[in-house]
Every structure is written in structure tokens, then in C-alpha cells.
Amino acid sequence: MAVYTHVSAEALGAFLARYDCGQLISAKGIAEGVENSNYLVDTSAGRYILTLYEKRVDTSDLPFFFAMLDHLAARGSPVPPAIKDRTGQAIQQLEGRSACLIKFLSGVSLSTPTPAQARAAGVAMGEMHTGLVDFAMVRPNTLGVDDWRPLLDQCGRAMDQIEPGLFDRVAAALDTVEARWPRTLPVATIHADLFPDNVLMLGDRVTGLIDFYFACTDIRVYDLAVMHSAWAFDSAGLPLDPAVGRALIAGYDAAHGLSPEERAALPILAQGACIRFLLTRAWDWLNTPADALVTRKDPLAYLRRLDTYLEQGDAIFA
Known part of the structure; x- marks a missing residue:
């Protein structure tokens, strides 16, 4: 907001x-x-x-x-x-x-979720996906994997003003993600932006899911990967207690279920999520009006997340 x-x-x-x-x-x-x-x-x-x-x-x-x-x-x-x-x-x-x-919905958004809160949020996403099974409308993801390369090119070398060498690092990571993107997984209506600040809670209970303005039709488990990239790290992009990420996935699995193929795809989907949010944050960082009452978000927080996913591989989802 x-x-x-x-x-x-x-x-x-x-x-x-x-x-x-x-x-x-x-x-x-x-x-x-x-x-x-x-x-x-x-x-x-x-x-x-x-x-x-x-x-x-x-x-x-x-x-x-x-x-x-x-x-x-x-x-x-x-x-x-x-x-x-x-x-x-x-x-x-x-x-x-x-x-x-x-x-207006009551509740507060979290900055440092506990495993119990992360599990409740995972359950809420799983229940949301279940509730959308019979939702017939379709909206393409305008910030999906095929849109990241054009956005990278639009940001261009100006990204290196944020961090020297950032453009080349993101371009290399995107090469890998594009080549390995799991395009045969089930597609559904997803939220695509379920960060902690888009989940309202009272204690360990979810009271609201908000800000659906990126909702779209895309790979269903990509929604969980986006959520993991937001919930399993602090605002600077450093990993939280691994139990938080595990609880998030366990909650989702309990509410909706995860196939072996979906679970195996989580690492590459999470890397893609990092690229997506790094690029949109970089664009905003470079283009937000100086007089706007707005909190700019650090693109490098998603570079740190991406580095963690690349370093830990499948282990971070185990």
C-alpha cells in the first residue's frame, strides 16, 4: 500500500x-x-x-x-x-x-513469524486454493516467468547503480530459471503476493488475506514458492529459523496437498520468485517519484534470498 x-x-x-x-x-x-x-x-x-x-x-x-x-x-x-x-x-x-x-479486516501483519504462525498461514493458502478450484475466470500472470527478461532489459544497466554487477548476476540467474521452469505442473488461480504484510493475524490465527491485485492464473505451487521466499526470511533477506519455512509448507500440505512433482519444483520456483520481486523492486527503486508518500523496498533483500536458495538447494525445503 x-x-x-x-x-x-x-x-x-x-x-x-x-x-x-x-x-x-x-x-x-x-x-x-x-x-x-x-x-x-x-x-x-x-x-x-x-x-x-x-x-x-x-x-x-x-x-x-x-x-x-x-x-x-x-x-x-x-x-x-x-x-x-x-x-x-x-x-x-x-x-x-x-x-x-x-x-476493513482486523488483525496485524507480522515481521517475524513463529513456526506456528507460518503453519497457520500455509493452511490459509491451502484453503484458499481449495476454495478456488471451481473459480472459472482466468487472468494471465502479467509478471510471470516470460515477463522477467523484458523487465530486466527495461531496468538495464541502471541496476548497477543499486549494486555493482547486479544486472549480470540477475541475468545469469534468469538464464538458469528459464531453462528449468516446470511448465507442466498444475495451473490454477493464485494470489501471487502473499507476503506477511498481506496476511492479518491475531495470535496464531489468520484473520485476513488481503491485496489480491497480482492474483492470476499460473502454476499453483508457484504461489507457495512466493510465500516461502517472503516468510522464511527477515526483511533484509536473511534466513529465519528453518522451522518457519518447514511449518509453512507443512501447513499448506495439510490443507491442500503437495504432489512429489510440485515439491521437487519448489527450489527453482523459489529462485524465480526472487528474480520477479528483485526486478519489480529494482524498477520501483529507480522510478518512484521523489515526492510520493511510499516506502520503497530494497531489491537487494531478494538478491540475498536468491543466494540462499542457490547455496542451500533442496535442503531448505526438506
């Missing part, structure tokens, strides 16, 4: 008048993340999240995202569906952006 587009109190009040959600009390920009502009909105009727969709989100994809959330909510998943206005519309316009008012 972030704030690129500023919303006046007058514009927000007029926006809220379309809904049965009370009168505006306060609104505060949320600086975490890099994708959209987000506000925490309090009204006389409760608390909401207001999201304005910025350049990376194609607004033509919003019906897919919200249909996915409605589908999961109907099956009991702890997800935040968009709130519809009095005419039944979820997608609005505000300050020249597509915008939605979204249900």
Missing part, C-alpha cells in the same frame, strides 16, 4: 455519500507498499480501506479481482470484498483514478 494520489476531505466526503456507510470522521494515508494509493477511512458507521488504483494495476482487471474475492468470501475465506454503493457498483472514480471502498 502507498499514497501517490492525494484525496481532499471534500472529495472523500462526496465519494462516501454514494454509500450507506455513515459520515466521514477521519482518513489517513497508508505508506506501506508500492502499488496503489490507500487510505484508512473512519466513518460514523465503521472503518474501511479506500484504494485508488495506480499505474501498475490495469483497471480492466478489477472485475476479476473482485469476483475472486466474492467467490472466496462466499466459501468462508477471510478476505475483504469490495463494498457496493447504493446502485450496486463496486468500482468508482475518484481524483481521476478508479477507486473502491473495501471492507
